[in-house]
Amino acid sequence: MTTSTGDGAPTLERVDDPWVDGSLHTDAGDVPRVRTILSASDRLGSMKARWGIGRMDYRVTPGLYATGNPSAESPVLVSANYKMSFDRLRAVLHGRDAWILVLDTDGINVWCAAGKGTFGTDEIVRRVQSAALDRIVSHRTLIVPQLGAPGVSAHGVRRSCGFRVVYGPVRAADLPAFLDAGLKAQPEMRRVKFDLGDRVVLIPVEMVSGGRYALLVAAGLLLLGGLSSGGYSLAGVRTIGLTGAGLVLGAFLCSAVLGPVLLPWLPGRAFSVKGAVLGLVLIGALIAGGGLTDSRLHVAAWVFMVPTIASFIVMNFTGASTYTSLSGVVREMHFAVPAQIAGAVVGFGLWLTGLFVAGGLGL
Amino acid sequence: MRYIEDVVSLEFDEKLCNGCGMCAAVCPHAVFELVNRRASLADRGACMECGACARNCEQGAIRVRAGTGCASAVLSGMLSGGEPSCGCSGDKSKCPPDGAP
Structure with a gap:
């Protein structure tokens, strides 16, 4: 386990980290040299973080690191202390001599930390000074990932510590080409995308974070399913309750997986609308396929509840997306949240009524 | 993919621009482009309000409600x-x- 030292001075415990391979002697002290080939445990760590396991404490100690045998002329690359960010960077630096300046971002990735300001001008200046970077390199250039720019003012860094900020590409994979081109980025390297692969890797963590609420609601319906005008019955739990729990979990899982996968093809700009459409299609397919043999009142209840659940789940995917603005999210929530509350109240009301009305009207 | 566009809070004052190009370099959605050594709004609707352009504009020519x-x-x-x-x-x-x- 690494510890944060508060200053960026090379510390002994960093040398014990498994990704460190010895150290490099400089005029300003010893700098840990990191491996550029990721180990099986690095890959396992990334996979676990994708599932939300240990994700909030997946970090490296801030400070200066080296890859290869960097000299005073070697480039300095700035990164966050989320270990996945750090691993991506060192892996693409295989076979290159470079310096890596890791900021203390509380273990948060570059883009999110920049939005919060922890990946920011002040932290860069602090780390440049505590690492005595001006004694280690002869140039005065920092390569900062482009997605750090929301937190970093390039002219502010220059004024405060004399280092010029050059924004590197969005993706670490483009860094070798950027370095080889003399710190020039092709327009494509500056664009954030949201491809199928980008969306799919986000599904697990979204599922884990929303899953506990879905389980809670499902458990609630399971227990309530035993209620009827004739008192409480386990038969009701096994039939109506189990169906309800299954539909809630099914709606949640389908939305959490199909929402991100089908995002570009679901109609509407607002994510809540995309989700509602997905939910309508799901419940429509279930009814058309004869998969819902409940009473009419309960069928009506699910026609409200499934689209409501799907709308809410897909709306929450705005936070994981790479192109939604705060103003847009506020705008869509202005109509979506009242509609979702209404859908939940009406749906749940119909469902509860169906428990007590004899035969749930007609069946 | 495009999001809700008509509510974007990005404002750009061309008169203050010195053509340094930082806004175009930091924008992840190509909202700005350089035309005749001046920045211009090429695609305002694609703005996601990350605030990178405003923070890196030394001239203070860009305003956005970042979030x-x-x-x-x-x-x-x-x-x-x-x-x-x-x-x-x-x-x-x-x-x-x-x-x-």
Whole structure:
């Protein structure tokens, strides 16, 4: 386990980290040299973080690191202390001599930390000074990932510590080409995308974070399913309750997986609308396929509840997306949240009524 | 993919621009382009209000209500009566009030 030292001075415990391979002697002290080939445990760590396991404490100690045998002329690359960010960077630096300046971002990735300001001008200046970077390199250039720019003012860094900020590409994979081109980025390297692969890797963590609420609601319906005008019955739990729990979990899982996968093809700009459409299609397919043999009142209840659940789940995917603005999210929530509350109240009301009305009207 | 466009808060004052090109370099959605050594809004509707351009414009020619387009952050802000706060760090006390103008 690494510890944060508060200053960026090379510390002994960093040398014990498994990704460190010895150290490099400089005029300003010893700098840990990191491996550029990721180990099986690095890959396992990334996979676990994708599932939300240990994700909030997946970090490296801030400070200066080296890859290869960097000299005073070697480039300095700035990164966050989320270990996945750090691993991506060192892996693409295989076979290159470079310096890596890791900021203390509380273990948060570059883009999110920049939005919060922890990946920011002040932290860069602090780390440049505590690492005595001006004694280690002869140039005065920092390569900062482009997605750090929301937190970093390039002219502010220059004024405060004399280092010029050059924004590197969005993706670490483009860094070798950027370095080889003399710190020039092709327009494509500056664009954030949201491809199928980008969306799919986000599904697990979204599922884990929303899953506990879905389980809670499902458990609630399971227990309530035993209620009827004739008192409480386990038969009701096994039939109506189990169906309800299954539909809630099914709606949640389908939305959490199909929402991100089908995002570009679901109609509407607002994510809540995309989700509602997905939910309508799901419940429509279930009814058309004869998969819902409940009473009419309960069928009506699910026609409200499934689209409501799907709308809410897909709306929450705005936070994981790479192109939604705060103003847009506020705008869509202005109509979506009242509609979702209404859908939940009406749906749940119909469902509860169906428990007590004899035969749930007609069946 | 395009999001809701007509509510974007990005404002750019061409008269203050010195053509340094930082806005075009930092924008992840190519909202700005350089035309005749001056920045211009090429695609304002694609703006996601990350605030990178405004923070890196030394001339102060760009204004935007920067924040995170995250529904759960807006929701938690609504419930707590404050600004949208991104809780992705797992420790909300560490979040500055994102979305403040």
